[in-house]
Amino acid sequence: MQRTTRQRTAVAELLEHSAEFRSAQEVHRMLADRGESVGLATVYRTLQALAEVGEVDALRGPDGEVRYRRCDEQAHHHHLVCRRCGTAVELDAAAVEAWSGTIAAAHGFTAVEHTIELFGLCATCSAADARA
Amino acid sequence: MQRTTRQRTAVAELLEHSAEFRSAQEVHRMLADRGESVGLATVYRTLQALAEVGEVDALRGPDGEVRYRRCDEQAHHHHLVCRRCGTAVELDAAAVEAWSGTIAAAHGFTAVEHTIELFGLCATCSAADARA
DNA sequence: GACTCAATGAGAACGATTGTCAAAACGGCT
């Protein structure tokens, strides 16, 4: 049976209060800074578990690192993510979904999945950039 | 100045005759098997260079590996890729392009880029799977 | 052929992620 441990609680807690996408390494470091140190391997395991259950969303950034975040929307959706600070906007892309399904079928592909994410600089980070 | 070497020719040549997305590691192995051995570092450098110039398209598969392939379409486009054999279909997604641009602007994001790729099993691989 | 400088490649270094396994900690039970 699934047990409730200090570590799992700490990780879930952190994501709960974070609006940005965070990598396992970041979570690990942030918890350490906060004095709630959790083993790196455990952070990875916990995040993956949460993602599998659908508790959190996972996506691979342009740099190849996988990032996680707890989304409001439970259903399938995509994101517009700030590549600087990780802030994300949840997108409902019904039109795009339909498009991908149709295209795939038209080419005889099965078991189709898709990766649709938008990366940019959020308003805040854009402003900061302009000032610099 | 850019020099023409046996290695660069070999890599370009291989991509030229391959319809599938190939990773650097795969290219390196394939060349070795074919007797045209090229250093791994060189393969990486060459593929990246080709990608930068737009000679080939690069995309990161679900497993995190970057794959390259020479596409017919020179303009910006996306793909429907077989996650088994790497075969790819080039997609013209004007509608999706417009969508991503509009969405991004609506949220105040700048310098927006997008990742839009579809992965599945091509007709051939689907059939092979069913038989097994 | 001689010279110069880009290119190569073997191997080390890297950074993210996964595997290992003995020790620590839950949770149910008494």
Add this chain to the structure above:
DNA sequence: AGCCGTTTTGACAATCGTTCTCATTGAGTC
């Protein structure tokens, strides 16, 4: 509270893709 079987943890090693280093090689030029 104390026991116990099972789950979890975490320090550390191992993987894996990719990048870096730097001595050696070779393309292009005269």
